[in-house]
Amino acid sequence: MSAPRDHRVLIPVDVLEGEVVPETIVDAFASIPVVLLGYRELPDQTAPDQARDQYGDRARAELEELRSVFEDAGCDVTSRLAFTHDRLETFERVAVEDACDAVLVLNPAPVLETVLVALRGDVNVEYIARLLATILTGTDLELTLFHVTPDDSSQAAGTELLETARSELVDAGVDADRIDSTVVVDDSPTAAIVEASADHDLLVAGESRPSVRRVIFRDRAKRLARRTVDPVLVIRGEYLEGETTSNGDSAPDEDG
Incomplete structure (x- = not known):
């Protein structure tokens, strides 16, 4: 690591x-x-x-x-x-x-005990594991690693992805008893994630490529947040872009 x-x-x-x-x-x-x-x-x-x-x-x-x-x-x-x-x-x-x-x-979170971690096939699992391990420090939160595959032929690859993620989490210090894994076959990943998130208190959506960040914020995470009552944590790419984007502000943010 x-x-x-x-x-x-x-x-x-x-x-x-x-x-x-x-x-x-x-x-x-x-x-x-x-x-x-x-x-x-x-x-x-x-x-x-x-x-x-x-x-x-x-x-x-x-x-x-x-x-x-x-x-x-x-x-x-x-x-x-x-x-x-x-x-x-x-x-x-x-x-x-x-x-x-x-x-x-943010969405309402009156109870926070279980976390659904939705992983795509192209994520940096080691990076996400380190971040999750940091967040889990000092908590009793339990994780379910979740992957949606479009057909049965790719189910084995999804299982391997989640096993890798589980191993990385354990290596990062997370108790294996706190980690569960689920692979489902569905041609609508967002719908499958929303359905699974109903049984959890926090949804984590991980992506890896900075080039798709605009899609993350404007499409997938936004729709997930709108369709679930849980908070949604969107994990950004490991390699941060140095350039900024124009956001319509005419004055700089104030820092504290």
């Missing part, structure tokens, strides 16, 4: 809409550095500078209160504030700028 590096998770929160991070999420992510992104998505006719002047003080106060909740749980947390015309591009940009390994799409 290659040398580990620091991990970090981006948690975007619409602070002006009263969106909160459930205590179960705070506790589960206390073992990994977190970047809290307080954001407000604006209509096209509203300039970010105008919104910052009008709502900035309130948004900063809400963000600081949320940050203190993570700090009280012992979490290494930093915060950023953004007023933007495109929240998904802002999530993407900040994730790159702050070298975040994953982005948590």
Whole structure:
């Protein structure tokens, strides 16, 4: 296994809409550095500078209160504030700028005991295992590794993928008794994942290639988050792009 590096998770929160991070999420992510992104998505006719002047003080106060909740749980947390015309591009940009390994799409999480990890065939299993092992530190969360294959002929390859993932998790320090594996045959991966996630409290979707990041944020993870009541953790690619994208902001984010 290659040398580990620091991990970090981006948690975007619409602070002006009263969106909160459930205590179960705070506790589960206390073992990994977190970047809290307080954001407000604006209509096209509203300039970010105008919104910052009008709502900035309130948004900063809400963000600081949320940050203190993570700090009280012992979490290494930093915060950023953004007023933007495109929240998904802002999530993407900040994730790159702050070298975040994953982005948590918040949904209600009154209970957090089981995690469904949906793996594609092209993911970097070792990388995902290291990140998951970091998140699992200090928790009792149980994992189900999940893979959707289009037909019976590729089922063996899916089983091998999950066995590899299981071995990497165990090597990273996760108790084997906490890990289960399931391979299903279905020509609609998203539908199969949504159905399986109904029996779990957190959905983890892993991808490996930075070139498909836009698809991750704008399609698969967005649809999964919309169709499930669980939080969705989208694991980004191991190799982070150095370039940023334009997101409609006319002023830089504020950092804390």
